[in-house]
Amino acid sequence: MIIDCGYRYQTPFHPKRIPHYFTDLLVIGAGVGGMRSALAADPRLAVLIVCKGELQASNSWHAQGGVATVYDPQDSVEDHVRDTLEAGGGLCDEAIVRIVVEEGPQRIRELIDWGAQFDRQDGRISLGREGGHGRNRILHANGDATGRELVRTLHERIRCRSNIEIWEDTFTIDLLTHDGECRGAILWNHRHGRTLVWAKQTILASGGCGQIYRETTNPEVATGDGMAMACRAGAELRDMEFMQFHPTVLYIAGGARHLITEAMRGEGARLVDRHGYRFMADYDPRGELAPRDVVAAAIVEQMTKTRHPCVYLDLSHLDARYIRKRFPGIAAICEEFRLDITRDRIPVRPGAHYMMGGVTVDADGRTGVPGLWAAGEVTSSGLHGANRLASNSLLEALVFGARAGAGASAEAMEREDRFDVPPLESPPVPPAHEPLDLVDIRNSLKSLMWRAMGVRRDPEQMREALEDISRWCGYVLPRQFNHPQGWELQNMLFVSRVMLLAALAREESRGCHFRTDYPQPREEWRKHLT
Template structure:
């Protein structure tokens, strides 16, 4: 694969004068409060001063929206090697086998630890109940409140971190940029509506800002998933990897005019069928595993079937399942369906794919350390090697826990070794004296236009023509957007999304093959030999390389 180059237009999103902005100091700064961020904070030494920054309320995160569950070997008829083999198989040649085996080996203990924090998992005969999901060879997915696993896990973790006296939580606070000095991360510039901008200087910083689903018109993600962590880390000089790897969930509730709601993988795990508008159960035509094939296969099959039938969606059929099972197992999904006059036990449920999980992200080692000294990362903002080219269902909460702990330990140890004599760097923003301020651009229209072209040209199917067309359009928007200084979260989010969209497009152009979630219709085959990663980093000689 050839080298590519891409440089952001600016190092910083805003102008600043360090003499006019308040400064505060922490030992460890945690950016993001999903499962990875909160678990990292809980691992930090109580002697350290810890600040947790989240751009919305503490209980709003993609982790809290997770429905299906968390995967781990808790059944004596299963074993860790099975879980590893399933994960590696789904990852289509890009998994790091050492990472996979380490994470799945730790999974049972991590799930049991969640119970000690107070998470109430569903039980069967006194033991944690397990279900099957796509790509798994055994039932190994633990769940809570039926189909609200993430909500229950985050409730327990948030209750615990709120009681930790060494943590200070800043809600509704947006991270504008990372602070760097001599190639080392020194904290972040943050903003909230009450206090404006603040420099938060930290000995160590942990980035756990989640994913990028809002880049696409159809997505299961909350509105906060705008790729901020990917963008701020890239501008600061950290290496990103496999940015073309966005996973599309096969089954998102599709009702015109409504927001998109995830229909968990567990619905198919319990036996639901996928049928087209003619009532034909089509998945056996595409894969012998039928509805339990990995997500990339099911998502493409649904897309193909929609084109064949010239219909806007396909349908989940649960009518052959016991009504009691459906209502007890999926209370939240059932409630959402009832809001639109649908009964899961009697009606076909309209679904289509949507952007779900960002597999690409910051390159991290086994301890969650990034390529930028002083910066650690965990969760969906990273490319850890666990998921490869296609995440196995219910491995995401598991990864957040595992790497949250590792990053927390590493940052804690490093911070304890550093003295308290902070040296404020003589920072200078890279804005010219004359520049345009935000002059009333329609940011909603711009974001909608961006998500639409990403869905059309950088979605489930891609080709060189569509990718280049998307690149030209994104560059056009970025040329005039980047010349404006915004003072709102919406403006900063748009700038971050434009940058990450270009990184995703460039990486997708370089990968001239189809692998996992990345499907090139002009290169439909997978390259022979071991899979290669696409890495990209901004430096004085910005370059993306494959290895």
């Protein structure tokens, strides 16, 4: 599938009119994948990490449930591999799954050595269980704030490394390429405008694209920038039809769509409908601990049956003191809406959560563009297949961050310092006379994607959505904006169009991709779409 980007760069630039900055390794994104890749770099290399918001804005920071790894002596690599493959709907790359599962314990021990404080019980690390896992293997921190602890630990480690610098509130507009090779990126921030950053190697760890949906757990920064800019630079995108919908997102009028971690169901929380009926056993023998795609689909079906906008999590039968200690963050959020999680039912429904598709990478995080590497949610590594197993995302970010960082570092060490620049420029286009209401287009896009590309996908709705989005792309993408609001919208439109094309092309249901006209998997579609 060939997608015409329509243009190469989002912004005009000329090397004589924009400041330049030189570094050995450029890392785009400051979540777990980005920071772990920076720490894998040789200390003799200059490393620049850039992130579009604050460090606390990443998906990594917001991760609640935990990180899955084989830590219990009773657990095994084979068990974790089997659970991952089963959840992935036949599209996981078993070799990649084995690499990540086998290297996971080493990455976790490394974090502990660096000061990560995982929750303990009776002096031993406490291991939780989530949907799709056959054993307790989820390490968590501060109850339901595991991502924050991982980001804190990695950031503290980076602060001890004089060769690593972080630029926050810095938007990456585009990757710079010359003669088919990635040479860095053009950045923008409010302090110094645009800057051409030249790097010997570049690592993309910019996260996902959940913000293209009206209902999402993702923070505001998750607008698919990395996927769009990588494609414009010539990288391959794969499996873009597979957006995972987290089954349990807090559903309260006027409230943000907070994730209600799967770990709650691992601790025994029950899903009930408006009548108090516990329904998951009707859909899967694993009940509440079925994989996410199964639970999300079941919730949507039950909502339809009961003609109600949500279902409920019920923890009233569990020990109240333990629940408050285990989930302090969720308890505090719910209290703001006068909900006591130990007594009151929590209203939940699915929301866009994690993109399985992304930039195609090999086992070392290398993309198809020389000089460009990638790690984390921005990638399609082969680990997740058609449906990610709970808490495997932070594990992937740690493992592939380390691999991509080591690989990019080795390549950069082989290159001599050069402080000249290639003859790259992006000419300006004539300005448009009619102003655009970018907020209106963005809101329309998010609502349209939620209706057409949600948990259940109707082909006619998808075709109509593709027609609308293609029309918007026709007059939004050619424009050259001078601010992140415009660049983000262009990226969101581009990624949405790619997702719709992929979803229409895959004529089956598999994992997180459910089509009403093809409700079953088809063996001939047990393949990747690129």
